Each structure stands twice: as structure tokens, then as C-alpha cells.
Amino acid sequence: MRRKLLDVDGRRSFIRGASVFALTTVALPPAVACLRAAPVEDARGAGRPSRIEIAGREEPGARMGMSGTVYGVDAKPVPGVKIFLYQTDAEGYYSRRVSDPRRARLRGTVWTDAQGRYAFETVKPAHYANVASQPAMHIHVHLEPPGLPDHWVDSYYFDGDPKLQSGVVERARGLGRFSNVVALGPGESGVAQGVRDFRIDPAQAERNRLVDGWYR
Numbered sequence: 001m002r003r004k005l006l007d008v009d010g011r012r013s014f015i016r017g018a019s020v021f022a023l024t025t026v027a028l029p030p031a032v033a034c035l036r037a038a039p040v041e042d043a044r045g046a047g048r049p050s051r052i053e054i055a056g057r058e059e060p061g062a063r064m065g066m067s068g069t070v071y072g073v074d075a076k077p078v079p080g081v082k083i084f085l086y087q088t089d090a091e092g093y094y095s096r097r098v099s100d101p102r103r104a105r106l107r108g109t110v111w112t113d114a115q116g117r118y119a120f121e122t123v124k125p126a127h128y129a130n131v132a133s134q135p136a137m138h139i140h141v142h143l144e145p146p147g148l149p150d151h152w153v154d155s156y157y158f159d160g161d162p163k164l165q166s167g168v169v170e171r172a173r174g175l176g177r178f179s180n181v182v183a184l185g186p187g188e189s190g191v192a193q194g195v196r197d198f199r200i201d202p203a204q205a206e207r208n209r210l211v212d213g214w215y216r
Contacts, residue, residue, distance in 0.1 A: 048080075048111040049110060049111065050110060050111055050112060050113035050117060050118055050119065051118070051119040051120065052108045052109070052110045052119075052120045053108075053120070053121050053122070054085060054087070054106050054107065054108040054120055054121070054122035055089075055106055055121070055122040055123040059089070059090075059106070059123050060089070060090050060091075060123070061089065061090030061123030061126075062090070062123060062124045062192065063121065063123060063124075063189075063190060063191040063192065064121070064122060064123065064184055064191060064192040064193070064194065065119065065121040065122075065187060065193050065194070066119065066120055066121075066122075066139075066156065066182070066193075066194050066195070067117065067119035067120075067193070067194075067195055068117070068118060068119075068177065068195050068196045068197040068198065069112070069115070069116045069117050069197050069198075070083075070112045070116050070118065070143075070145070070199075070200065071116065071197065071198070071199050071200065072145075072199075072200050073199075073201075073202070076116075077112070077115050077117070078116050078145060078146070078200060079112050079113060079114045079115070079116055080111055080112060080146050081111065081112040081116070081118075081143060081144065081145045081146070081198075081200070082109060082110075082111055082143070082144035082145075082150070083109065083110045083111070083112070083118055083141060083142070083143060083144075084107070084108075084109050084141070084142040084144075084150075085107060085108055085110070085120060085122075085139055085140065086101065086104035086106065086107035086108075086139070086140050087104065087106050087107070087122065087125040087139040087140065088104075088106070088125040088126055088128065088129075089105065089106055089123065089125070090123050090124065090126050091126055091129055092125075092126040092127055092128045092129030092130075092131075092134075093105075093129055094106075099128075099129070101140070102214065106122065106123070106125075108120060108122075121191065122139070124137065124158070124184075124192070125138065125139055127163060134163055135163065136157050136158070136161045136163040136165070136168070137157070137158055137161050137163070138155035138156060138157050138158075139155060140152070140155050141154075141155060141156060142210065142213075143198065143200070143205070145205070148200070148202060148205040149205050149206065149209040149210070150209065150210045150213070151204065151205045151206075151207075151208040151209045151210060152208045152215060153180075153198065153204070153208065154180040155180065156180060156182055156194075156196060157172075157180055157182065158182055158183075158184060158194075159181055159182060159183040160183075164181065168180075168181065169181060177195055177196065177197040178196070178198070178199060182194035182195070182196050
């Protein structure tokens with residue numbers, strides 16, 4: 001019960017903070033970065049890729065990739081799980097001129113393939129810009145498994161971020177590849193790589209279900 005209260009309170013705090021954030025931010029100019037993307041694979045039919053590029057080749061920031069597998073309650077990989085992702089850019093903005101998480105510029109949807117796998121490449125998000133109390137860097141994630149509601153799960157966080165709350169680190173401890181606090185390691189062409197698996201939880205899907213694509 002305490003974990004549920006912490007999740008709900010944290011999500012409500014994010015929504016309140018995002019509202020303030022959207023009212024206090026201004027536009028900044030973009031820079032240039034380069035990307036070496038892997039081929040796109042179809043998950044279950046055309047237009048449902050299991051590997052995507054969220055941030056384009058011109059997007060500034062440190063390149064990073066994430067991959068993993070989604071498992072069901074029976075511990076078997078689940079194909080066709082819809083995964084929606086969105087984040088700030090390398091300057092800490094969701095959108096410009098006003099930063100609004102509901103209109104995040106860097107966002108994308110990926111589906112797990114026949115082996116339950118997904119992958120995406122992007123830039124590492126920054127701490128929120130022009131906000132006094134900055135949360136840790138994160139990438140938001142929604143899951144929509146077949147037969148279950150679209151719902152939010154804990155964001156991707158990054159090991160070593162000085163703004164990570166101790167409670168987040170403690171809850172992630174010992175979860176291995178299922179941890180939402182991800183350690184980024186070296187990869188090809190300077191693209192850091194991380195791994196995060198998911199375990200589908202029908203109770204969590206009901207508890208965290210979205211309304212019109214957003215938190216209740």
C-alpha cells in the first residue's frame with residue numbers, strides 16, 4: 001500500500017510541477033548531433049516497428065540507446081506490446097516555446113517483436129530547465145499490452161544522476177534488468193547503451209490506467 005501511495009503522490013507532484021514548468025520556460029536554439037541508427041524492424045504488421053529513433057540525426061545531445069524484453073505473468077516474452085515514450089531534450093525542454101509534457105517534441109511509439117523485444121535510440125534527456133526543484137533526468141513510458149489498458153509505469157532513470165531520490169534508488173535495488181534505474185555503458189560509435197526489461201502486471205495496469213492518454 002505504501003508503494004502505491006508513493007507512486008500516486010509522485011505522479012501528482014510531476015503533473016503539478018509540469019504545469020509550473022510549462023508556464024515558466026522559454027525557447028532555446030538547437031544544435032547538431034549525429035546518429036547511427038540500426039535498421040527498423042516490424043513487430044506485428046506494417047507500421048509497428050520494434051526499433052525506433054526518437055531523436056533525429058540533427059538533434060543535439062549525448063546519444064544513447066535502450067533495449068529490452070517485455071515478459072508476461074507466465075515469464076514468457078510478449079509480442080505486440082505498445083510502448084509509448086517521451087522526454088525532454090538535451091536542454092531540459094519538452095517543447096518550445098512553452099515546455100509542455102503533453103506535447104513533447106521528442107516522443108515515439110515502439111512495439112515488441114515476436115520475441116518480446118524492443119529498442120530505441122535517442123539523446124539523453126536533461127534536468128528540467130528554469131525550474132528551482134529539478135527532478136532526476138528521466139524518460140516517461142506507457143505500456144499497452146494486448147488485452148490490458150494503456151497505463152504508465154516507472155520512468156527510465158539513469159544511474160549516477162545526483163538528483164535521483166534515495167527512495168527511487170532503493171526500490172530499484174536488486175531488480176537487475178527489470179530495474180528502472182539504468183546504467184549506461186559504452187556502445188558502438190559513441191552511443192551509450194542501456195537495458196531495461198518489463199514484467200506485465202495486470203493489477204498495475206488497472207491501477208495506473210490512462211484517461212485520454214494521460215494520468216488520472
